[in-house]
Amino acid sequence: MSQPSRIGRAATDVVAIAIGLVAASYGLYAVETLILAGTFPGAASWTDRVPVVSRSSLALLLIAAAWRRPGWTSVAGAVVAWALGTSAVCELPSFATNFDLGDTPYLWPWMLAIGTLLGLATLGFAGPKDAGARLAVLAVFGATANGKLFSRHDEAVFALLAACVLLLVLELARTPLRPLGRGGRVVLGVGLSFTLWVLVAALLGDSVGQGLRVFARVAAGGALALCLGLLLDSSGRRAVAVALLAGVGASLTLLAVGYTETAQVTGWTALLDSRLRLFDMHPNGIGPLFAGGATLGLGFALAGGSSRAVRWGSVALALCSVAALIQTDSRASLLGLGAGLATFALAFTSRAPRDGRPWYAGAVLLIAAGAGFWASPAADGLRVRLDGMAGGLSALGQRYHFWRMALASLRESPWFGVGPNQYHVHAKYALPSFYDGTTQTLHTHNLPLGIAEGAGWPALLLYGALLLCTIEAARRTLRAAETRADRALPAGVLASLMALHASNLLDLGQSQGTFVPTLGWIALGWFAAAAVREHRVAPAPVAGVLAVALVGLVFAVAQPLAGAALRERSIALHDRGRPDESLAVQERALAIDPGDTGGLPAVARMAARMGRREVALALRERRVESAPGNASAHLALAREQLAQLRLPAARRSLAKARELDPLGEQRADFEVLEATMDLAEGDDAAALEALIRACLVHGTPWERLPTVKLSPDEQGLPRLAFAGADGRPAIPLEVVLDEVARRAIERVDSDPVGARRELIDAVHGFRAEGRPDRGIEWMRVYSERLGVDRMASMLVVELDSLLSAGRSQEALDLAVHTADAAHKALLFRQALALRALGRDAEALEVAEQAHAAREGNDLFFDAGTYRPLALLRCELLGEAGRWTDAAAALRLALQDTQKPDDRLAAATDFWQRILDAEPSREALLDAIEVLGLTLGAKLEAPDRTGAMDARARRALRAWGGEPADLLRAVRGRLAGRGLAAEELLDAFGRLTAG
Numbered sequence: 001m002s003q004p005s006r007i008g009r010a011a012t013d014v015v016a017i018a019i020g021l022v023a024a025s026y027g028l029y030a031v032e033t034l035i036l037a038g039t040f041p042g043a044a045s046w047t048d049r050v051p052v053v054s055r056s057s058l059a060l061l062l063i064a065a066a067w068r069r070p071g072w073t074s075v076a077g078a079v080v081a082w083a084l085g086t087s088a089v090c091e092l093p094s095f096a097t098n099f100d101l102g103d104t105p106y107l108w109p110w111m112l113a114i115g116t117l118l119g120l121a122t123l124g125f126a127g128p129k130d131a132g133a134r135l136a137v138l139a140v141f142g143a144t145a146n147g148k149l150f151s152r153h154d155e156a157v158f159a160l161l162a163a164c165v166l167l168l169v170l171e172l173a174r175t176p177l178r179p180l181g182r183g184g185r186v187v188l189g190v191g192l193s194f195t196l197w198v199l200v201a202a203l204l205g206d207s208v209g210q211g212l213r214v215f216a217r218v219a220a221g222g223a224l225a226l227c228l229g230l231l232l233d234s235s236g237r238r239a240v241a242v243a244l245l246a247g248v249g250a251s252l253t254l255l256a257v258g259y260t261e262t263a264q265v266t267g268w269t270a271l272l273d274s275r276l277r278l279f280d281m282h283p284n285g286i287g288p289l290f291a292g293g294a295t296l297g298l299g300f301a302l303a304g305g306s307s308r309a310v311r312w313g314s315v316a317l318a319l320c321s322v323a324a325l326i327q328t329d330s331r332a333s334l335l336g337l338g339a340g341l342a343t344f345a346l347a348f349t350s351r352a353p354r355d356g357r358p359w360y361a362g363a364v365l366l367i368a369a370g371a372g373f374w375a376s377p378a379a380d381g382l383r384v385r386l387d388g389m390a391g392g393l394s395a396l397g398q399r400y401h402f403w404r405m406a407l408a409s410l411r412e413s414p415w416f417g418v419g420p421n422q423y424h425v426h427a428k429y430a431l432p433s434f435y436d437g438t439t440q441t442l443h444t445h446n447l448p449l450g451i452a453e454g455a456g457w458p459a460l461l462l463y464g465a466l467l468l469c470t471i472e473a474a475r476r477t478l479r480a481a482e483t484r485a486d487r488a489l490p491a492g493v494l495a496s497l498m499a500l501h502a503s504n505l506l507d508l509g510q511s512q513g514t515f516v517p518t519l520g521w522i523a524l525g526w527f528a529a530a531a532v533r534e535h536r537v538a539p540a541p542v543a544g545v546l547a548v549a550l551v552g553l554v555f556a557v558a559q560p561l562a563g564a565a566l567r568e569r570s571i572a573l574h575d576r577g578r579p580d581e582s583l584a585v586q587e588r589a590l591a592i593d594p595g596d597t598g599g600l601p602a603v604a605r606m607a608a609r610m611g612r613r614e615v616a617l618a619l620r621e622r623r624v625e626s627a628p629g630n631a632s633a634h635l636a637l638a639r640e641q642l643a644q645l646r647l648p649a650a651r652r653s654l655a656k657a658r659e660l661d662p663l664g665e666q667r668a669d670f671e672v673l674e675a676t677m678d679l680a681e682g683d684d685a686a687a688l689e690a691l692i693r694a695c696l697v698h699g700t701p702w703e704r705l706p707t708v709k710l711s712p713d714e715q716g717l718p719r720l721a722f723a724g725a726d727g728r729p730a731i732p733l734e735v736v737l738d739e740v741a742r743r744a745i746e747r748v749d750s751d752p753v754g755a756r757r758e759l760i761d762a763v764h765g766f767r768a769e770g771r772p773d774r775g776i777e778w779m780r781v782y783s784e785r786l787g788v789d790r791m792a793s794m795l796v797v798e799l800d801s802l803l804s805a806g807r808s809q810e811a812l813d814l815a816v817h818t819a820d821a822a823h824k825a826l827l828f829r830q831a832l833a834l835r836a837l838g839r840d841a842e843a844l845e846v847a848e849q850a851h852a853a854r855e856g857n858d859l860f861f862d863a864g865t866y867r868p869l870a871l872l873r874c875e876l877l878g879e880a881g882r883w884t885d886a887a888a889a890l891r892l893a894l895q896d897t898q899k900p901d902d903r904l905a906a907a908t909d910f911w912q913r914i915l916d917a918e919p920s921r922e923a924l925l926d927a928i929e930v931l932g933l934t935l936g937a938k939l940e941a942p943d944r945t946g947a948m949d950a951r952a953r954r955a956l957r958a959w960g961g962e963p964a965d966l967l968r969a970v971r972g973r974l975a976g977r978g979l980a981a982e983e984l985l986d987a988f989g990r991l992t993a994g
Contacts, residue, residue: 008542012170013072015549019163019557020076024058026156026561027083030090030568031055037572039094039900041105041981050089050108057112058082061119070124070131073167073174077135078119080163084142084150085115087160090568091152098266098863099898101277102258103152110257111150114250118142132171133236136228137243139164143224143518144247145289146510148279149254155213155564155596158513162220162556166549168227173545176536177230184229184532187469187524194462195222198420198515201455205419206629209595214420214454216556217514221521223548228525229532230540237529240522241489244496245300245317248293251278251286252320265895266859274859276327284507287333291503292496292519293321295340299492302348304485331395332506340499347491352478360468390433398435399445399506405429406444406453413456418629420454420515425629427661437697440664441631443512447504454515463516466524470497473527490530497523563593579610600626601636608640616640624653631661638673647677668697688736695740695765696758737765741778748785755782760797772801799829808836824853828869835876844876859896867896871906878913883923886910890930907931915954921969924958929973932981952987963992 031051034043043050061082065075088111096104121127122138142150142161151157180188198218202211232240255278263271275283297318301311325333353359373379389397390404408429409418418425427440444450452460474494481487500519504511511517566589573582586603590596604619620637627633638653654677658670671694678687744758759782766775779798795818802811812833815826827850834843850869857866870893877886890910897903907930914927931951959966970988974981 005542008173011542011546012173012549015546015553016072016076016167016170019166019549019553020072020079022553022558022561023076023080023083023160023163026160026565027054027058027086029565030087030156033565033569033572034090036569037094037575039575040092040108041094042108053109053112054086054089057085057116057119060116061123064120064123064125068123068125073170074123074131074134077122077138077164077167080160080167081119081122081138081142082115084118084157084160085112087156088115088150088152091156093152095900095903096262096265096895097898098859098866098896100280101274101860101863102255102262103278103280104258104261106261107254107258110254115150127242128235128239130175130231130233130236132168132175132227132231133233133239135164135168135171136232136236137239139168139224140240140243140522141247141250143522144244145251145279145281145286146512146514146518148281148286149247149251152280153564155560158217158220159557159560159564162216162552165220165224165227166552166557168231169223169545169549169552171231172227172540173542175231175539177539178232178529178532179537180230181532183473184528187229187466187473187528188226190462190465190469191222191225191524194459194466195219197416197459197462198455201416201459202420204416205454206422206425207419207627209626210422211419212595213560214515216560218420218516220552220556221514221516221518223552224518225521225525225528228522229528232526232529234530237526238489240526241296241300241493244493244519244522245293245296245314248289248296248321249317251289252293252317252324254278255324262895265891269855270857270859272327273856275329275861276324277860282509283328283330284332284503285509285512287325287328287330288336288500288503288509290321290325290328291333291337291340291499294318294325294337295344295495295499296492297321298341298344299348299488299490299495302485302488303492304483304488330503330507330509332503333509335506336499336501336503339502340495343498344491344495347474347478347494348484348487351481351487352475354479356472356475360472390431390435392434394434397433401430401433401435402426402442402444403446403449404431405440406446406449409453410457415456415458417452417454417456417459421450421512422454422627422629424627424631424660426453427631427664428629428659430661430663432663436663437667438665440661443508445507447501447508447511447516450508450511451516467501467520470520470524470527473524473531477527477530490527493523493526559593560596563589563596566592567599574606579606583607583610583612601633604636604640608643613640613644617644629660631657631664631666634660635666635669635673642673642677642680645680647680650677668694671697691736692739695736695761696743737762737769737774738778740765741775741781745778745781745785748782752786756794760794763797763801767801767804772804775801776805796825796829799826799833803829803832803836806836808833812837824850824869827853828872831869831872831876835872840876840879844873844880847873847876864896864898867893870896874910875913878910878917881917883914883917883919884926886914887923887926887930894930911951915958918958921959921961924955925969925973928955928970928984932974932984949987949990951984952991955988956991963988967992 031043031054034040035045035048035051038044040050042048045051046055058079061078062075065078089108092105092107092111093100093103094105096106118138118141122134124131124134127134127137139161142157142164144150147157147161150160195215195218199215202208202215205211228240255276258278259271276286277283278286295318297314297316300306300314301318306314322337325337386397386400390401391397405426409426421443423443424441426444430436430440444453448460448464451463471494474490477490478487478494481490497519500510500517503509504517510519566585570582570585570589573579573585583603583606586599586606589599590603600619600623604616604623607613607619608616617637617640620633620640623633624630624637634653634657638650638657641647641650641653650673654670654673657666661667671690675687675690675694678684678690740758740762744755744762747755747758759778763772763775763779766772766778776798779794779801782794795814799811799815802808802814812830815830815833818826827846831843831847831850834840834846847869851873854866854869870889874886874889874893877883877889887910890906893906894903897906911927911931914923919927955970956963956966967988970985974985
């Protein structure tokens, strides 16, 4: 058996070192950017704890590598593992909110610990002895949750996972391989055909850059499957299966840590009343991970050769996975769990058939029969029912709406689709439904249709063939197992795969970012390795391996990592008030990574804010060229062209945007832009009609309606605002609003839902214009015409108008005497009315009732809605002298506030009020803690240090005791809690020292 030459091994070592250097450079640069941003707890400087621990972790791995000397591919793998953990830390939110449910900044030591332990395992301190198997464990563990374990964004983690795969590819030239055999060559041919077909579809798709990114992930998945099949022996396969289960365990651990941290503010009741989210993923996105974890844990619990500890640990993981899955309340994932358990029961309890062909033929015939039924008149009734569901608020109806769009796009592009993951293209095929005026560019919510829409029907057939190859390899593996204990582990792996695919019939959890699920590639390689003979043949040719590794290093690793790092740095620079540097870095990122055009809109907005309109226009045009089927790109270009009074070009861009997304959420923007162009050309009548059309779209952006032709402060450009500099509107807005309200009332009998939507928008417009009384009149006309009690949503709108009009007593009477008086939204308005009437004690009592009534709310899906009530409670509690309770209410408000500036404003207001009230020492410490945790590095005023010192002096005066005692108490609250907290703590230190 031939071995690679010394030169060949040296060449592969050099490439491995290069991969490690790229990964290390990215990780260190990401930490430097985190320090520059200055908002992450414990990352104020290189000497702060997060950077110190991160660098220490890297140093530990390098020292361990020098002592262990496992080979350069393993050393590079350890560095990639460290980079995965560090990248995850840099993507954590800097302040835990309900918008990032379960994700907190205090997950950072756990992420670094996972990366370090994974690196040590890659160096050979744990796990299999074979370097290829250890690298396989690294790649499989890193792909947990389709890469989301180590990421909240996509680009960096997929580049680092590609680095893992490239290290495995290098091992192909260094290690004797398993023979492919005839079956393996068939699988290789099908996999290569599918990958090449996706490449062609990417090149022919709407956005070539986006398509090539997706292709790189498909190619990496295919290479991972090939490496697993060629490198793994029986011990390596078990190690990979352990890595799959360990990934689920790590996810559950992070879930427990994140939820424990979050519950300190929200409370466990509110947290458990919410659908589970993890890694910034929707419940349908994370659910399939737990469905697969449950079946895989069951397989390990029943597998032969497992110790008692492994069995009970696997049972615990399976039960925790089921509990987490139930908490997601994801019906798609529960369907997956049912399919997985059924697959496991069948594979575990009975021996696999000797010949699988009759079963495969039956499955194909069943699929063909289903497709034939759907295409026949016999399915007309079913289609009518689904059409009706798409006309109402239904999860299945929404999915059917997107499935119809995907099928319509396939009728025009049956061979190569519209481009991988380019769902924006199907918006132009939308049919009228309940979802008009909402997002039409969501993914297909169905994996087979997503593959077909992205790369054509042949791609779906090829992927089906790949899945069939996986099932056939699993059948052979299960057939060779003599006992149930031998069948348990392969049954668990197969069941997890089936659970994922079953859930992906209703959503794209664990597969959206990679076009096809990474678990599918892993399972294919795992079963392929189990189905071939144990003997080895010669390694792969060094030249071919080096060529693949070098191409992958440049285009799948270095380029996306550099682009991602520069884009994050640009954001940090912008937040630190350095827009010129930020724009320069963004332009450098685009030059290095031109395929990633998703960041172009942000760069264009930045250029426009800086007055560089020609640069902004060029970037908008480049975005349109990179994705000509994206309606948002054409709309943004039209806005920029209009801002520069290029009216003919703006009209062409707007017409293209209308064509591409005729029923989407941007319809109102289309009409507003049309009206603005008409105003600029002096056609007031056409502008009026366009505004009325805009008003008839639910969710009209009233604050952007044009009411003047020209704005002097913008050099004569059309302005989108409620009033001009001279206060004289070009179109009387009250005419538009009254016309919308009148038309809504006319539709009450034929379409009460649509009428309600339009009338609510008109009433919001009356409030924004400062004429809430007129909106109240129209609301009451609607009530009389409808003849039934209004629902709570209508009452809330009327109450808001009454409060805006200063008619607080009427608002109070309406809120108290309605049938829905206990509704939390009505209770909140009742509390506002009482406060406006000066009845603060009663207002506090009602606000507390509203607070109690919020139990059962979903913290994420209702994120932002609780904040006004929490701030009102904070205000009322403070005025009642209950400052500790007020601080607790403020924490709840901050947890429900997404923007850092809004958190800062709320905390500063609380700080001023509590200092004026001469609070207790405990309440003062609460205020200091809240202020310290919410002040951010976004404050770039020259007197920043002086402002901190002033706050410290006021706190010391309110403390009334020894400065040293105050310093000790503050240190206990603020030490290690972030840059702003440390700055405030330093101010107390300077005050004490002085």
